[in-house]
Amino acid sequence: MAPLASAALLLAASAAVVNAHFTLDYPSTIGFDEDEEPTGPCGSFTPDFTKDNVTDFHVGGDNIAVNLLHTQGTWLYRATLDQTAASNNWTQLFPEVMQTGLGKFCQPAIAVPESWAGQKGVIGVVVDAPDGLLYQCAAVNFVAGAATANQSTCTNSTGVTASYVTDANLAPLAAGNDTAAAASGTSTSTATQTASTASDTSSSTANAAPGRVGGSVPLGSATAVVLAAMLGSAYMLL
Numbered sequence: 001m002a003p004l005a006s007a008a009l010l011l012a013a014s015a016a017v018v019n020a021h022f023t024l025d026y027p028s029t030i031g032f033d034e035d036e037e038p039t040g041p042c043g044s045f046t047p048d049f050t051k052d053n054v055t056d057f058h059v060g061g062d063n064i065a066v067n068l069l070h071t072q073g074t075w076l077y078r079a080t081l082d083q084t085a086a087s088n089n090w091t092q093l094f095p096e097v098m099q100t101g102l103g104k105f106c107q108p109a110i111a112v113p114e115s116w117a118g119q120k121g122v123i124g125v126v127v128d129a130p131d132g133l134l135y136q137c138a139a140v141n142f143v144a145g146a147a148t149a150n151q152s153t154c155t156n157s158t159g160v161t162a163s164y165v166t167d168a169n170l171a172p173l174a175a176g177n178d179t180a181a182a183a184s185g186t187s188t189s190t191a192t193q194t195a196s197t198a199s200d201t202s203s204s205t206a207n208a209a210p211g212r213v214g215g216s217v218p219l220g221s222a223t224a225v226v227l228a229a230m231l232g233s234a235y236m237l238l
């Protein structure tokens with residue numbers, strides 16, 4: 001009975017993690033609904049500059065802080081001057097970066113094109129998580145200069161590491177075209193997305209030396225694959 005009970009506990013814990021996805025902690029999100037977070041480009045929300053919390057975002061470099069409730073995910077940071085975020089005209093702001101380890105992850109100096117200063121726009125954050133692509137957006141005023149201080153929410157959880165990767169699931173979005181991403185998303189099962197996350201792990205391991213951001217990935221690839229598979233099967237049982 002004991003092994004069965006602990007397996008059930010483990011499964012319950014994994015399912016809880018899968019449900020939580022991620023939160024955008026800075027700049028202020030336009031909305032968070034965990035059930036709708038897989039709906040692009042903004043997790044089912046539409047920016048509304050008349051009522052959203054519009055944050056000043058420095059074009060020369062500012063914080064983007066997230067909290068990942070999966071053990072691994074690859075981030076795409078992007079922005080658009082389209083205040084509806086509907087026109088598929090995104091600009092990628094930073095290389096795709098894979099976070100390993102649960103918790104907070106903050107890029108302190110994400111820059112946007114300097115010419116955007118003085119205009120309003122939308123920051124979009126996408127993560128390729130074990131349960132697929134997840135989205136959050138922030139409504140912002142682009143302001144000149146670089147941030148002179150970090151937000152209190154701009155921290156990395158202990159044990160979180162990162163490496164630059166190329167993520168096949170994010171590629172259509174990185175190109176600014178979410179229509180293509182949606183087409184591949186609907187034809188891709190959860191199992192396939194889990195498998196491609198696992199292959200992200202191996203490709204980043206293969207390419208680790210040139211792109212490593214900080215420290216080494218603490219989990220062995222095999223462990224990460226097993227974890228991803230567990231999370232994937234927990235998700236499918238929900």
Ligand SMILES: *[C@@H]1O[C@H](CO)[C@@H](O)[C@H](O)[C@H]1NC(C)=O
Pocket residue numbers: 025026027028053055
């Ligand atoms: C608006 O956003 C700022 C910056 O993220 C945050 O400090 C503040 O608490 C937010 N206000 C509301 C009402 O959400």
Ligand SMILES: *[C@@H]1O[C@H](CO)[C@@H](O)[C@H](O)[C@H]1NC(C)=O
Pocket residue numbers: 081087089091
């Ligand atoms: C797309 O966004 C760029 C700014 O990045 C802007 O110059 C261009 O006019 C936009 N194109 C369309 C079709 O809205």
Ligand SMILES: *[C@@H]1O[C@H](CO)[C@@H](O)[C@H](O)[C@H]1NC(C)=O
Pocket residue numbers: 108147148149150
């Ligand atoms: C924000 O934090 C990063 C990482 O700790 C640090 O390198 C950077 O200097 C900080 N930025 C500011 C404006 O204090």
Ligand SMILES: *[C@@H]1O[C@H](CO)[C@@H](O)[C@H](O)[C@H]1NC(C)=O
Pocket residue numbers: 105106107108154155156161162213214
């Ligand atoms: C968080 O980790 C990333 C990747 O190692 C690093 O680039 C960033 O500066 C860190 N953020 C803070 C606030 O230290």
Ligand SMILES: *[C@@H]1O[C@H](CO)[C@@H](O)[C@H](O)[C@H]1NC(C)=O
Pocket residue numbers: 177179180181183
């Ligand atoms: C966006 O993707 C769709 C679906 O793959 C494709 O039909 C369309 O041509 C793409 N648009 C651009 C501008 O690349």
Ligand SMILES: [Cu+2]
Pocket residue numbers: 017018019020021022070129131134
């Ligand atoms: Cu999730």
